[in-house]
Amino acid sequence: MSEATAAISEREQFIAIKGRRKNTIKCDTDSIAGCVSQRACVYCGARVVLNPVTDAIHLVHGPVGCANYTWDIRGSLSSGSELYRNSFTTDLREQDIIFGGEKKLARIIDELVAKYQAKLVFVYSTCIVGVIGDDLTAVCKAAASRHGIEVIPVESSGFIGNKSAGYRAACEALLKLVDPVDRREAAASKAINYLGEFNLAGEAWIIKDYLKQMGVQVNTVFTGDSTRDTIKGAAKASLNIVQCAGSMYYLAGKLEELYGIPYQQVSFLGLDDTAQSLRSIAEAMGGGELSDKAEELIRREIDRVSPIIKGYREKLAGKKAAVYVGGGFKAISLIKQFREIGIEVVMVGTQTGRQEEYDTINALVSDGTVVLDDANPAELERFMTGQGAHLLVGGVKERPLAYKLGLAFIDHNHNRKHPLSGFDGAINFAQEVYSTVCSPVWQYTARQGGS
């Protein structure tokens, strides 16, 4: 089987082809040494989750690189403070490695707090901090009492796991911030928290607006456009909705355990998922008038948006897409959303998908679709071209790869330029797919997008 030649034998168990080969794949393990993996580290996972907290000082304790590569790369928007878009690092030097970095860290926290009057500091640990043994917790605790503010250590040394471990470290840090409340009071509130939404291109604002129209207030978003104060008040909610499950399942579970807040998974990618999610939120909040308002909103929006989507579907029918994204839940939504615009997904991969998500993917896709975990570029190339994809959906490292192959590309990660959530997001998505798949530039390339 030619597909297998791209993979060394160890990698084969991470790849499945629906209808032809075993349908369970190995996932959620470490990458193999020597692979050109597309994956990142624990610190990266923690940083992307926490960075959208807008009024915090995000201080990276380590040599300069870790701070530099994550400086304002997420594209999460703020309605207030812009402090989170600066890059703060302890810039550890050789003598700090030899003598320890604790004193320097304390000095820098003092300097930054004085300069920016922030009430919240996240201190991220990096690989080297885990090795030289700085006691981050003690330094943060002392700084917190010195300044009367929150200084939260984030245990994110790069080597202690993969990106998922970083999500968890971020969730632990967020939990430390949340103030306990009287449960009965909170359960009566008509407010909800929105977990796993990072306000890329203002997406949280779109969904908040829908919910407002239904009569539901959003208490805080984790973490898009959030602040110290909104996160502190997170326990004052009667429901948590979870979008990016990979990063936020743990937090949702903890908030239920500690504060009795139930949670449900939602997705606002595509018309169908958006409508379903709004319905289920209305129902969870007691139904009745809320559900009526939800139906009214859904009807109005779908009436408005459907003809536009239909126009794109006519232009895009028969095209094939490959999907390679971070989490499994996003992959599932994308498969459905592509169907809405007439495109079949012929390859699906994720960096950190879980077994049950791969099961769902497998149930959704057609026979012959390739499903793979933690792919390397050679595998992506082999399967995208082998499957005749016209388009790849991925992140920053996949973009030039797709273009070199003459494939159209959509960034569904930090570099997205338009909101892709909700009803308007569905139009933007169709528009973006159309503008790349049907661009005249493919006439000049050797391969013409999938042919």
Place this chain on the structure above:
Amino acid sequence: MLDCTPKELKERNSGGAINPAKTCQPLGAMYAALGIHGCLPHSHGSQGCCSYHRMHLSRHFREPAMASTSSFTEGASVFGGGANLKTAIKNVFAIYNPEVMAVHTTCLTETIGDDIPSIIKSTEIPEGKIVIHANTPSYLGSHVTGFSNMTKGMVSYLAEATLPIKKEQVNIIPGFVNPGDMREIKRIVKVMGIKSIMFPDTSGVLDAPMTGKFTMFPQGGATVAQIKDSGNSKLTLALGRFASSDPAELLAQKCQVPATILKTPIGIKATDALLVALRRAFAQEVPYELEEERGQLVDIMTDTHFHFHGKQVGIFGDPDIVTGLTELVLSLGMKPIHILTGTPGGAKGSVAGSFEDEIQAMLKSAGVSANVKAGGDLFTFHQWLKNEPVDLIIGNTYGKYIARAEDIPLVRVGFPVLDRSVHSYLPIVGYRGAMRLIESISNALLDRADRDAADEDFELVM
């Protein structure tokens, strides 16, 4: 408002960085290694490092940047990364089959003390394949140091003096510049009629053409045979002291190839110096083609000098590039009043000279006084601009926050440029590169003048 920087200057001695003007060594090592033909850079550390460096390079060059990683886990960091590196070497040749694997370390593997040479020696490497390495601790120097260290690795592993008499050829170590710059330098040397070996050489790797196929190892890059043969050359020109002088000096020691350290050839003076060095060593006349280019450049400078004279500029970026840009703007009559690099700058008053000494000397002879700092950050640079405004900023993409906050035009030069395209294909070096820089600077200044002009002052001809 994206401006969180206070105007008031206070002494800063915490040792931290706010909005850094440098990044870490391994990135530079990865970039240099991509300048060897058929080479897969390998990051010995956690997989995040490799992922970040590839992402950063991909954003700047808009090209795939291939590299593998040792994928460290907790066990490896406790018991040493030897086993991971051995497995990685085996897998890299089994899966990707490069000609060369170039290993660089990270802060993690430096601190746990992995002895890379002995790990490499005790690993079976397939016949005809090569593994080289460089130590690139992230807590020393900057990405420019990492570039220099990996280039040193090329010399120490590969360069050989095999002939009794040196060949009539020149080695060029181009420094941390774009593939477009490397192409231009090679063109200039070729026009001079001199045979050259450039290493590292990322042209044809990170500016490879679109073919409809993905190739792990594009056609470009210095071949192993070329780097070996660099030990037989008559001269090495190290362009840019910070990125290139160490490998050139190592080559001088190892293979007795004399080294001449020059500035990165940005602007007329530094380009003249490059041609003079080549002419002297090879007794070649400068051909009319290059004289004509120089003449065109001088023509442009005289045609436009009144746009530039007395304009105040702030320049930041990598030390070799900033040095070249400072000389260029001085030659136009501009006043560079804030000059900063994030890279630590070498000891003041040392024989090799520090960054600050070199810049101050250029400023002194032009009669300009300025803030000059090595090992600085963009917080400091921004504060300088708030206290003493400029007409123009020249630097990388990270300058855009300051440019917006202070409403000052920004000309993007250097690494990284993450928000504009095509820059990596076109040179800033040589006479043609100087023309391009002058065009960019003058467009930025005149676009601003047009934007700000009152109707009655708005002019057709400028």
